[in-house]
Amino acid sequence: MESGYVTTPFGRRPMSLGMLASQQLAETIEPGMKRSKWKLFRAICEARPALGVTDRALTVLDALLTFYPDDEISEEKGLIVFPSNAQLSLRARGMTPATLRRHLAVLVEAGLILRKDSPNGKRYARRDRAGAVGEAFGFSVAPLLARAAEIESLAAQTVTDRELLRVTRERLTLCRRDISKLIMTALEEEISGDWEGISAMFRTLLARIPRVATAEDLAPLLDEMGLLRAEIVNMLERRIKTQKIDANESQIEHHKQNS
């Protein structure tokens, strides 16, 4: 077989490097490895952006996992699920077959599941006389087990990233609120200074805040915003000081006149 393609009963289906990699990875499951499928699924949901799949694809993965007989995924219990498209569609909230296939392909491409095709391409399991599942054909969840640690660490990273973003947003909001209050005060108190210019700078800074942003996007903006605030505070303090001095001087004058 030439590389790059996998021969199926239905002709040649392109095989990506990622698929090859996840196939190899799936061979390397540590003995005794097991995971609660729903805990792992939640980690996958957290790590979703990093894994490069959509929420709809996860709906399909969710449906797929419902066909795994046990809560604990482990090699001993078998790693192949073999639902028909009809059953899968049913448990994927009635997802249309074509869409189902596309998302299955996405999951394979993302290295979360593997196809294990039967000779005729249908999904089924051979059972022995005792009724136990022998060889099964369908989708293998082996990559999930092989990548469990990686997935969990991606999920943890996502959580910390999100927290950092939240904190950064919070600081940014506080800072911009400070600035607009300070500017308002300056204008109301008619403190001298180029407040129009400051306002304009503030507005352009605000306009640079992306609607959707990462913490990395926001950090430099927060820095600039902080500098602007410091500058404004500085200006105000200087004016207030000189005004106080003026006031004192006029008081002294007043004093002199009175005395």
Added chain:
DNA sequence: AATCAGTGTGCATACAACCC
């Protein structure tokens, strides 16, 4: 030969994001 359970893909549509 018809049917079944799979596979993929082209086309139309809907909707969101982006740009001017």
Added chain:
DNA sequence: GGGTTGTATGCACACTGATT
């Protein structure tokens, strides 16, 4: 505000090997 573009979806279709 309106046009463009990209993505997801659903439908229809073509194809396959096994089975009846």
